[in-house]
Amino acid sequence: MMKKNKHQNQSDHFFQLVYSIVYLIPKGKVTTYGAIAKCLGAPKSSRLVGYAMNNCHGIIPKVPAHRVVNRNGLLTGKHHFSTPFEMRELLNQEGVDVINDQVVDFKSKLWIPDL
DNA sequence: ACTTTGACTATAA
DNA sequence: GTTATAGCCAAAG
DSSP states (O other): OOOSOSSOOOTTHHHHHHHHHHHTSOTTOBEEHHHHHHHHTOTTOHHHHHHHHHTOTTOSSOOOGGGEEOTTSBOTTGGGSSSTTHHHHHHHHTTOOEETTEETTHHHHBOOOOO
């Protein structure tokens, strides 16, 4: 009788939850940390979303972290990729134009996870 | 157990 | 338009 589990022992429960949302981001679209956090029921934990992404290196399947930008449409996490240009490259391949580390027509490309 | 950190956001000046 | 400050909360040290 698993009585030792007082409350989901999944240490990275929050991380997995974030990843599951990121996987849902359609190709050619982007979303924000706050949108993901809000979808998780913790709109004020936007920082934790970014924190989770910092741990996404080596996650299988690959996490499309390049589709997650801040609320301004700025590629704040580009420095966490293999190369600062990789994030822009990936977005460009999906039809998302990026100029000066900012998504062009960000408002149009924005996608909000559906609950 | 306490302190620091961080891929954020909202508000104020 | 920009810059500064505060709030936020879980993971890592």
